[in-house]
Each structure stands twice: as structure tokens, then as C-alpha cells.
Amino acid sequence: MPNGNGTIINMQGIHKVYDTGKVKVDALKGIDLKIQRGTFAAIIGPSGSGKSTLMNILGCLDVPTDGVYEFNGERVDGLHHNRLAEIRNEQVGFVFQNFNLLPYATALENVELPLIFKGVPTKKRRERAVELLEKVGLGERVSHLAIELSGGEMQRVSIARALANNPSLILADEPTGNLDTKSGRAIIELFEELWQKGHTILIITHDPNIPQRTERVIHIKDGQLTENGNGAH
Amino acid sequence: MRIWHFLKYYLHDLRKQKKRAGLTVLALVWGTFSILMLLAFGEGLTRQLDKARLGLGDNIMIVWGGQTSITHQGLPRGRKIWMRPDDDKLLERLIPEIKHAGGEYHRWGVDLIRGKTVLSQHVTGIPPSFEEMRTHYPSAGGRMINQADLDMRRRVMYLGYELKQKLFGDEDPVGRLVELRGIPFTVIGYGQDKMQMGMYSGPDVDKASIPVTTFKAIFGDQYFDNMVIQVYNTDQSEYVKRRVYEVLGAKYKFSPDDEDALGIWDTVEGMKQFNAMMLGIQIFLGIVGGMTLLIAGVGVANIMYVVVKERTREIGIKMATGAKRRHIMNQFMLEALLVCFTGGAAGILISALACYLLGLIPVNSGNDAMNWLGRPTISTTIGVIVASILAVIGIFSGLFPARKAAGTNPVESLRYE
Ligand SMILES: Nc1ncnc2c1ncn2[C@@H]1O[C@H](COP(=O)(O)OP(=O)(O)OP(=O)(O)O)[C@@H](O)[C@H]1O
Ligand SMILES: [Mg+2]
Numbered sequence: 001m002p003n004g005n006g007t008i009i010n011m012q013g014i015h016k017v018y019d020t021g022k023v024k025v026d027a028l029k030g031i032d033l034k035i036q037r038g039t040f041a042a043i044i045g046p047s048g049s050g051k052s053t054l055m056n057i058l059g060c061l062d063v064p065t066d067g068v069y070e071f072n073g074e075r076v077d078g079l080h081h082n083r084l085a086e087i088r089n090e091q092v093g094f095v096f097q098n099f100n101l102l103p104y105a106t107a108l109e110n111v112e113l114p115l116i117f118k119g120v121p122t123k124k125r126r127e128r129a130v131e132l133l134e135k136v137g138l139g140e141r142v143s144h145l146a147i148e149l150s151g152g153e154m155q156r157v158s159i160a161r162a163l164a165n166n167p168s169l170i171l172a173d174e175p176t177g178n179l180d181t182k183s184g185r186a187i188i189e190l191f192e193e194l195w196q197k198g199h200t201i202l203i204i205t206h207d208p209n210i211p212q213r214t215e216r217v218i219h220i221k222d223g224q225l226t227e228n229g230n231g232a233h
Numbered sequence: 234m235r236i237w238h239f240l241k242y243y244l245h246d247l248r249k250q251k252k253r254a255g256l257t258v259l260a261l262v263w264g265t266f267s268i269l270m271l272l273a274f275g276e277g278l279t280r281q282l283d284k285a286r287l288g289l290g291d292n293i294m295i296v297w298g299g300q301t302s303i304t305h306q307g308l309p310r311g312r313k314i315w316m317r318p319d320d321d322k323l324l325e326r327l328i329p330e331i332k333h334a335g336g337e338y339h340r341w342g343v344d345l346i347r348g349k350t351v352l353s354q355h356v357t358g359i360p361p362s363f364e365e366m367r368t369h370y371p372s373a374g375g376r377m378i379n380q381a382d383l384d385m386r387r388r389v390m391y392l393g394y395e396l397k398q399k400l401f402g403d404e405d406p407v408g409r410l411v412e413l414r415g416i417p418f419t420v421i422g423y424g425q426d427k428m429q430m431g432m433y434s435g436p437d438v439d440k441a442s443i444p445v446t447t448f449k450a451i452f453g454d455q456y457f458d459n460m461v462i463q464v465y466n467t468d469q470s471e472y473v474k475r476r477v478y479e480v481l482g483a484k485y486k487f488s489p490d491d492e493d494a495l496g497i498w499d500t501v502e503g504m505k506q507f508n509a510m511m512l513g514i515q516i517f518l519g520i521v522g523g524m525t526l527l528i529a530g531v532g533v534a535n536i537m538y539v540v541v542k543e544r545t546r547e548i549g550i551k552m553a554t555g556a557k558r559r560h561i562m563n564q565f566m567l568e569a570l571l572v573c574f575t576g577g578a579a580g581i582l583i584s585a586l587a588c589y590l591l592g593l594i595p596v597n598s599g600n601d602a603m604n605w606l607g608r609p610t611i612s613t614t615i616g617v618i619v620a621s622i623l624a625v626i627g628i629f630s631g632l633f634p635a636r637k638a639a640g641t642n643p644v645e646s647l648r649y650e
Contacts, residue, residue: 056644059553061552061553061643061644061647062643062644081557081558082557082558085552085555085556085557085558086555086557088552088553088554088555089554089555089556090555094553094554096647100546100549100550100553100647101550102547102550113550113551113554113555113556114554114555117551117554117555117556117557117560118555161554164554165555
């Protein structure tokens with residue numbers, strides 16, 4: 001289990017500038033952030049404040065324009081794209097607001113994706129994917145196409161996918177944003193369960209209920225942190 | 234990549250853009266068909282020409298007596314050289330590289346009479362070796378002139394196919410009589426309806442042939458009109474030519490360097506040039522066909538760009554879950570190859586069918602175009618060449634779209650709608 005103590009995320013002076021050619025957007029303006037292993041944190045802030053940008057950099061999906069980022073003790077700013085792909089594959093699990101499942105693949109095939117890119121042999125891969133789907137309560141939906149599932153079910157599939165390679169960090173960008181209250185609550189309960197089992201989880205959210213349940217709340221505004229969490233580690 | 238997953242996506246992609254995919258595959262089918270048919274016609278033509286060339290004979294040269302142009306051993310230039318009836322045996326004995334040598338007599342405008350039919354024909358006196366050298370292969374039920382015919386100067390006659398048709402129609406001529414200079418000759422066989430490209434004395438199908446010894450006895454010729462020499466090995470034709478000049482030069486006292494003392498038509502050299510020319514034609518046809526396929530390849534690249542664009546989000550998802558650029562690259566390369574394979578396979582099937590159907594149309598031996606073009610043939614070599622061209626086009630048409638896909642920014646593509 002990706003448990004134990006120590007720092008999993010250590011960011012210093014992280015900047016992100018989107019250069020669209022015409023305009024330059026300063027999305028992140030010097031982020032210093034340290035997160036301990038096993039943390040359950042919420043990231044909140046107004047729309048356009050840079051939450052998703054931060055999450056993409058945290059998950060090695062994007063690279064910072066400036067600053068130092070250590071993930072699991074490894075300097076990841078400026079790494080080769082192949083190594084970044086490996087980190088995303090083995091150490092990070094993403095959960096998105098719009099699920100981002102392959103629509104014409106089955107639940108099983110969607111969960112298998114990270115296992116495929118890791119090179120897990122077919123039989124083991126299948127077993128692992130079924131096991132994960134059962135864990136998120138979708139044992140009955142294994143061979144349904146993604147488009148045939150409800151929003152709550154899709155989000156469970158994407159959580160199962162995020163867990164596939166047993167990552168040390170789970171990043172969720174407004175995971176309940178597209179769900180009704182009831183399925184949204186169920187998803188949050190699932191995250192709590194995972195946290196109790198030792199996962200490190202960061203949730204970006206607009207939902208005012210979620211920060212009450214997390215250990216820590218990270219506020220971001222205009223590309224800068226204004227943290228007032230319940231006691232940073 | 235799991236093949237099922239992959240095939241499912243491939244079919245899904247094609248379904249989503251039926252029209253474009255349909256046109257692209259059609260272009261590939263047409264391109265493959267064009268190149269295959271062009272090469273198949275080229276191959277068929279080569280084989281027909283080769284067959285026709287063999288109608289004259291394989292690895293042979295024709296020798297005529299000439300006129301000296303160099304003074305030699307005190308003899309003046311301008312002497313005519315005549316070949317005597319034992320010169321063929323002499324060459325066979327002294328030049329081991331020669332497989333057969335045979336002298337031949339000709340007489341044109343000889344009356345052949347059968348019943349009320351009188352034809353003025355070309356008659357030759359030939360030895361049995363012409364069966365192999367000059368492909369005088371008899372039709373079923375008959376035979377060619379043999380050694381016993383020569384030894385006993387038999388009055389037997391071997392007819393060319395067309396001549397047999399004129400004299401006997403569709404009847405079997407074997408054992409029947411034909412009168413030549415008032416002498417009855419028994420027909421022992423007749424030739425096949427063969428194609429013949431090279432000639433030095435008219436087409437074989439129009440000739441009547443009798444044993445060389447019988448010819449000499451009847452017409453009283455002292456000298457051969459020409460000799461035919463067959464060599465064992467293509468590479469030795471130059472050497473054998475030289476040796477013929479030496480052997481006959483020694484006998485008739487002319488310089489072996491005197492080119493004009495003999496006339497030699499070396500069909501072996503001609504064959505080499507012929508092969509080179511046919512290869513040139515095949516390469517030309519291949520390039521023309523390749524161009525057609527290239528255009529289809531551009532179509533594949535185009536459709537792949539669209540597919541990549543439509544699957545931007547999928548690429549983003551895969552990258553977010555750990556796909557490396559090469560995984561994305563491979564996926565689209567494979568898909569482009571599969572498109573090419575689909576079109577190519579259909580094109581190959583259709584071409585094979587077309588060749589088969591064309592093969593069913595009977596060709597007559599007249600010198601019409603069907604004779605040369607009516608036998609398109611897809612050889613193994615052609616198959617391998619076309620498959621390779623398809624593979625190369627598949628790789629190139631997939632490479633650029635696939636590289637574009639692999640270079641996608643995952644963040645952008647996840648936002649893409
Ligand atoms: N690819 C991009 N190109 C240019 N500007 C971008 C890009 N992505 C984000 N931005 C800009 O960067 C800023 C931060 O965007 P980001 O998506 O991180 O905000 P957010 O906090 O996630 O907002 P929301 O709550 O609406 O999702 C915004 O001003 C946004 O317009
Ligand atoms: Mg966002």
C-alpha cells in the first residue's frame with residue numbers, strides 16, 4: 001500500500017503560463033505546496049483560479065513553466081515525456097468531472113487501460129480489473145459499454161481505473177460536479193473509504209460539503225494559495 | 234494492443250465516416266488493381282513473347298556462308314564461302330560447347346500436289362535435331378523426321394501447321410501422300426500451331442520439311458543454305474561464335490578475324506537484350522501503377538488525420554492513464570496499415586479474378602493484340618512487389634498522422650470537445 005509517512009508532494013515556486021500566442025495567461029503564480037503521504041485534502045477556489053492547472057501539474061500531465069516539483073522524492077519538472085508517462089501510469093490516478101472514459105469500450109476495458117500500458121499480461125489484467133470493479137460496487141457491470149452506464153456508475157469505473165496500478169496519489173477534479181446529490185455523496189464515501197485504507201487523495205471541488213470531511217483544505221485564488229486548512233501537516 | 238479492442242475501434246472509426254472511408258478504400262482497391270493489372274499484362278506479354286521467341290528456338294544461332302574481306306594465306310579477298318553437308322558434324326565434333334549443329338536447305342516456290350490442290354510452297358531439308366533446336370515439335374499422332382529417314386533418304390514429309398490446314402483441313406494427314414516434283418511423299422507428322430517471333434526464312438507453320446539427305450538427292454544442292462547451332466550455355470555464345478570462325482576458317486582458309494566470311498545471327502545475344510527490354514517495360518508499368526497507389530496513400534493519410542482529430546479525447550485519456558507516445562503512434566500506424574491492407578486485399582482479389590476471367594477467353598494464334606495482351610499473369614514476384622509497395626504506402630500514410638497524434642498535448646486533448 002502506498003502508505004507510510006513522508007512527503008509525497010513538494011512544490012516550490014511553481015509557475016504556469018499559458019501562452020496562446022496572442023495572450024499570456026498567468027494561471028499559477030508561485031505555488032509552494034507540501035503534502036504528506038496519506039493526506040485527504042480538498043482544493044477549493046473560484047472558477048478560473050487555477051485548480052485544474054495545479055492538478056495537471058501535480059499529476060505530471062502537464063509541466064510547470066517555472067519552479068521545482070518533487071514527487072515521491074523525484075524531481076519531475078523537466079523530465080522526459082516517457083518517464084512522465086510512466087509516473088502517470090504507476091503513481092497517479094486521475095478522476096475527472098466528465099469521467100473521461102472510452103465511450104465504446106466496456107467498463108472492464110476502461111479499467112484495463114493503465115494495466116495495458118504497464119504491460120500486465122492479459123489474464124492478470126482481467127482479474128485485476130474485475131477485482132477493482134467489484135471493489136467499487138460494479139461487479140455486475142463489467143461488460144457494459146461506458147455509454148450504457150449512469151453518471152454515478154461511470155465515475156465508479158473511472159475510480160476503479162485510477163486505482164488500477166495502485167498509485168500513491170489520487171487526483172480528482174470535481175468528481176461530483178456532474179452527478180446528482182445522492183450519487184455524489186456515494187462517490188465521496190468511496191474516496192473516504194480509500195483514504196482510510198491509506199491512499200493519498202486530493203479533490204478539487206465546488207461542493208461545500210466536501211471540505212468539511214477532509215483533513216485539509218487548500219484554498220487557491222488567482223493562481224496563488226491562501227491556505228487555511230485544519231492544521232497543515 | 235489487444236487485437237479485439239483495436240479492431241472494434243478500427244471498424245468504429247470507419248463506420249463513423251462511411252463516405253470518406255469508403256472512397257479511400259475504393260482508391261486503394263483501384264490503385265492495387267491498376268498496378269497489379271499493369272504488371273500482370275507486362276508479365277503476360279513477356280511470357281507470350283518468350284514463347285514466341287522459343288518458336289524459333291532457344292539458345293540458337295544461325296550461320297550463313299559469306300564473302301571474305303581479308304586476304305589470307307595468299308588467297309584474295311572477295312571469295313565466297315560455301316558450307317558443305319558435313320560441316321555441321323565437324324562443328325559438333327570440334328566444339329564441345331555445341332549441343333546440336335544442323336545444316337539446312339531451302340527451296341521456294343515448289344509445287345506440292347494433293348488431289349486437285351496444287352500449292353507453291355517453301356520446302357526445307359532438315360536433320361532430326363531441328364525437333365529440339367528449332368522447336369519442330371510434332372502434334373499428337375505424328376512424328377518429326379528421324380535419323381533413319383536421313384540414313385535411308387526416305388520420302389517422308391513433315392508439314393507446318395498452316396500448310397497442313399491448307400492441304401488437309403481438319404483431317405489427319407499422317408500416312409497420306411503429297412506429291413513433290415512428281416514424287417509421292419508420305420506425311421509422317423505436322424507441327425503445332427506455334428507462335429514464332431524471330432525468323433530467318435519465313436514462318437515454320439508454312440513450310441514443308443523433308444530429310445536433309447532426301448533434299449540433296451532430289452534437288453542436287455552441293456552446299457547448305459545455312460546451319461543452325463544450339464549452345465548448351467547462354468554465356469558461351471560469344472566463345473562458340475569465335476570457335477566457329479576458327480574451325481570453318483581452317484577448313485575454308487579464311488582468317489578467323491574475317492567477320493564477313495560468315496554471317497551469324499546470334500539469337501542468344503538478342504534474347505539478353507530482349508530480357509533487359511522486358512524488365513524495363515515491367516519497371517515502367519510498375520512505376521505508373523505505383524503512382525496510382527501513391528494517390529490512394531494520400532487519401533489514407535487524409536482520413537487518418539481526420540481520425541486522429543476525432544479521437545483527440547481518446548488520445549488524452551490514454552496519455553492520462555500512462556500511454557507513452559509510442560503507444561499512441563503504434564495504434565494509428567496499425568490502423569493506417571489495416572486500411573491499406575483492407576483495400577489492398579480487395580484489389581488483389583479483384584485482379585486475380587480479372588486475370589482468371591481473361592484467361593477463359595480463347596486466344597487464336599493469329600498475330601492479333603489478344604495474343605499478346607490476353608494472358609495477364611500475376612506471378613509470385615509481382616505479388617511480393619505489390620505487397621511491399623502497399624506496406625510502404627501504409628507506413629508513410631500512417632506515419633505523419635500518427636506522429637501528430639503522438640505529439641498531442643494531453644491537457645489540451647482532455648479539454649477538447
Ligand atoms: N490550455 C489553456 N490555454 C490558455 N489558458 C488556459 C488554459 N487552461 C486554462 N487556462 C486559463 O488558466 C486559468 C486557470 O484555469 P483552470 O482551468 O486551472 O481553472 P479552474 O480553477 O480549474 O477553473 P474551474 O473551476 O472553472 O474549472 C484560467 O484563466 C483559464 O482560462
Ligand atoms: Mg477546472
